[in-house]
Amino acid sequence: MTTWTEPGPVMPVIVLDDPGLAVDLAHALVAGGIRHLEVTLRTAAALGAIRRIRDAVPQALVGAGTVLDARQWRQACDAGALFGVSPGWSDELAHAAVDRGLPFLPGVATASEAMRAMRDGFTLLKLFPAEAVGGRALLRALHGPLPAARFCPTGGIGAHNAADYLALPNVVCVGGSWLAPADALAARDWMRIEALARDAAALPASTAV
Numbered sequence: 639m640t641t642w643t644e645p646g647p648v649m650p651v652i653v654l655d656d657p658g659l660a661v662d663l664a665h666a667l668v669a670g671g672i673r674h675l676e677v678t679l680r681t682a683a684a685l686g687a688i689r690r691i692r693d694a695v696p697q698a699l700v701g702a703g704t705v706l707d708a709r710q711w712r713q714a715c716d717a718g719a720l721f722g723v724s725p726g727w728s729d730e731l732a733h734a735a736v737d738r739g740l741p742f743l744p745g746v747a748t749a750s751e752a753m754r755a756m757r758d759g760f761t762l763l764k765l766f767p768a769e770a771v772g773g774r775a776l777l778r779a780l781h782g783p784l785p786a787a788r789f790c791p792t793g794g795i796g797a798h799n800a801a802d803y804l805a806l807p808n809v810v811c812v813g814g815s816w817l818a819p820a821d822a823l824a825a826r827d828w829m830r831i832e833a834l835a836r837d838a839a840a841l842p843a844s845t846a847v
């Protein structure tokens with residue numbers, strides 16, 4: 639299966655150095671109304687964090703982000719990831735993602751890359767790094783020639799511009815690290831993270847189908 643299960647308006651991009659924070663963080667985000675959580679494989683703590691969230695927070699739908707190759711995707715699946723996200727795309731990842739049958743968001747930045755990921759069977763794509771590669775203007779321009787493509791733009795998106803992205807007809811959700819800021823994690827400020835999640839969950843839902 640390469641389709642996606644109705645994410646909320648915002649997918650938090652989570653970078654954790656301490657797997658011991660994972661469960662409290664997931665509880666705070668879920669309490670604020672955000673269920674899809676992308677834990678990036680950028681730290682040694684990531685796989686343990688995914689495992690802990692799967693075990694302890696059944697209301698959360700935890701996935702792995704920054705999946706760069708097939709080995710990482712296998713490890714993430716074995717840790718319990720329910721979906722995957724990559725900043726880019728390759729034959730290796732396409733085979734691995736199709737093989738596991740879980741939802742996967744290929745990363746794309748151009749029409750050619752989007753065409754390739756769609757040829758591989760994926761229609762929900764991570765536009766990355768969204769603001770740097772053209773942001774909303776690029777998404778509007780891609781909608782004409784690629785009307786079936788749906789996007790989760792990520793990179794440079796925050797509370798200030800998320801609603802503008804979500805108003806586009808080809809944007810299903812946006813991704814961003816602003817829901818789990820490093821200073822709030824270090825301070826274990828779960829109330830602040832829950833409040834950020836609540837604001838994000840209250841954003842106008844995407845109208846993309």
Ligand code: 3PG
Pocket residue numbers: 651678766792793794795813814815816
């Ligand atoms: C990602 O990994 O998807 C991005 O680095 C997140 O970008 P942001 O920090 O600008 O939200």
